[in-house]
Amino acid sequence: MKTITIILAILIAVAFVGNVMAVPGGKTVEFAGGDQGKVVFDGKTHADKGNKCNDCHPKLFQMKKGTLKMTKADHVPGKLCGTCHDGTKAFAQDEANCAKCHKK
Ligand code: HEC
Ligand code: HEC
């Protein structure tokens, strides 16, 4: 199952090289986000910043909406969104930036 997922991800990644979509059609994915407010992940802004499919798939996130579960304790550098949102590659997941991801 895992192998199939990886092979699929690679095939899709290859098919989309040079494309400007990070979720199909440059769409967005929305997460509930608890009491901090919902989080909208925008595929297009991420692709525009030069992120490639395999920077995120399949190691960090599945190519399936609604599979990511992230608790407050997962908001650490090097994990999930924090792989890049560590204050170096992209803005950190600290008090100053909660509202950059969470909208009430
Ligand atoms: C910066 C990270 C990132 C990049 C780069 C990225 N994705 Fe995603 N992608 C995500 C996240 C996060 C989700 C949502 C996963 C979830 O909801 O569990 C997602 C979801 C998806 C989905 C499922 C959408 C749905 O409606 O079910 C597909 C398909 C997908 N991505 C394909 C791609 C392809 C193809 C590329 C390259 C062109 C790409 N992604 C690049 C982070 C990324
Ligand atoms: C592969 C690296 C990478 C990953 C993984 C990643 N991001 Fe980003 N993200 C970036 C970069 C680069 C920017 C540009 C902002 C900056 O330079 O600080 C950005 C910008 C953003 C922005 C501001 C622009 C916009 O789209 O509104 C939001 C919000 C955001 N990311 C949310 C997320 C969320 C939520 C996740 C996890 C589901 C995530 N990101 C995972 C690299 C990443």
Ligand code: HEC
């Ligand atoms: C890079 C984007 C990003 C930043 C910055 C960020 N978060 Fe989140 N946060 C997320 C995502 C994605 C989720 C997952 C939402 C879900 O699963 O419904 C989440 C979920 C949460 C949840 C809900 C966890 C749960 O168990 O339901 C809380 C609480 C939360 N964040 C607090 C914060 C606080 C406080 C800050 C600032 C210190 C912050 N977040 C900064 C992306 C971010």
